[in-house]
Amino acid sequence: MSSDDLDPRHRRFGERLKKLRQDAGLSAAALGQGLGWSQSKVSKIENARTGFTSTDIESWLDQCRADDEVREAVLGEAAELGTRVRPWRNADRPDHATQQRVRAVRDVDATEILIFQSEVVPGLLQTPEYTRRLLEVHSLVPPEAIPAAVIARMDRQTVLFDEAKRIEVVITETALRWRPGTIALSRAQLDRIGTLAALPNVEIGVISREQQELARPLHSFVLLEFSDEPAAVQVETLTAEQEVTDPADVALYRDFFTEQREQAVRGTDLTALLAAISDELQASAQTLS
Secondary structure: OOHHHOOHHHHHHHHHHHHHHHHOOOOHHHHHHHHOOOHHHHHHHHOOOOOOOHHHHHHHHHHOOOOHHHHHHHHHHHHHOOEEEEEOOOOOOOOHHHHHHHHHHHHHHOOEEEEEEOOOOOHHHOOHHHHHHHHHHOOOOOHHHHHHHHHHHHHHHHHHHOOOOEEEEEEEHHHHHOOOOOHHHHHHHHHHHHHHOOOOOEEEEEEOHHHHOOOOOOOOEEEEEOOOOOOEEEEEOOOEEEEEOOHHHHHHHHHHHHHHHHHOEOHHHHHHHHHHHHHHHHHHHHHHO
8 A cells, every 4th residue: 555545644644653763763673673563564654554553652652752742742643543544536546456456465464354345246256247347337447447457356356265364244135136237247246156155264144135124234344454453444435445443443343243244144044045136137037038
């Protein structure tokens, strides 16, 4: 992720932390060693390439021997930066294919990926044709950039086959039934989901339409857990991508995901639901013909 892609406040905050370190006469390696962090983590925080917790910043200030006035100001600023915003229309923002490659790196770094999707099939589960049609009708990606974007998203799916990584997906039946193209396209997508659900490290659940009526509604999101940095929640809106790292906010998303997972069908029940939807689509196609 490029720091040019972020809210300028995060870049300035990273620069402020770097100056505190330098003023204290500490190298990035020395600061990291004092905190039990890698030099890479120090660099990522200073360059606004990762999130942080208030505890991280308190520890940073301790190592830099910051006075009370500086501590109050820096901790106050950190509290306001619990959400990072990357506008889609940022002139410096990389193209969609590059964004997918950056996300792929984040996926690889994560130890656990939790996905809740209420509108469409999640990118990690999409077929190439589904991705192409979704980008055509539901994105700001220019037509000439779509082929490269599709390839990048398909490449990103290799993370699904890393058995050391736990990936859980909860989708609403409404999202499964959204048709971006032909009935054949939708049936192929359903088959793809059934195939991926059989992977040993991947768990896919679907909230049926009946259960969805009782479930709390919420926008889609992805929650990433890491071994050496704070967990992060990614949310896409019409105008921007947001990344939430405040632990209290992340905990709310994790609790919501757990609640939805408990209401979703999995295993043989999922297989039966996918088959039922596919059969309905096939019957519809025969009626139209």
